[in-house]
Amino acid sequence: DVKVTQSSRYLVKRTGEKVFLECVQDMDHENMFWYRQDPGLGLRLIYFSYDVKMKEKGDIPEGYSVSREKKERFSLILESASTNQTSMYLCASSPRVEQFFGPGTRLTVL
């Protein structure tokens, strides 16, 4: 079975802090994704990566950056957290089309 793990299930940070969300997959998938999920809005793509050190902006990249130094790991970085970044963050990996999701990180920015 594909396994996608995320470093934290719950995280509380203060406005202005730098936040790192980590995602690791164990299936050697080329593609990895970061989404945020908000009630009534579904999932919105923040960034994705189709290879090591490669990244592409998704639909809502503002305020976020990413890093993919190794194939199995994809990190989402909030350079200076703001309260409007309070959300559920979901990581996914994909061999080509279907995506496999991690359990999510619920981030609260105070």
Add this chain to the structure above:
Amino acid sequence: AQSVTQPDIHITVSEGASLELRCNYSYGATPYLFWYVQSPGQGLQLLLKYFSGDTLVQGIKGFEAEFKRSQSSFNLRKPSVHWSDAAEYFCAVGALMFSGGYNKLIFGAGTRLAVHP
């Protein structure tokens, strides 16, 4: 532009009743279509997918979905709902990103299912 619409935000059914969750998509080519389920506080689990071929696809947990090209729909069905099916359900379409063949998923806003005993 590609989009996915799930017209029902909330649905409540009685345990043992049949279920149909609606999904309409907008996409120019033959789509890849998916249904995912999310239990509270969890990530998304793939229920079923349609790539090509038979338009009625079977998934896990007794779910099925039918692709109807003429209606741009991919509705999810289950003949008899169990209390454990209470969750949020997301329909998604795979959209080609660029000529390299890379696909992203576009999600609907979700339908929250409640099951009465």
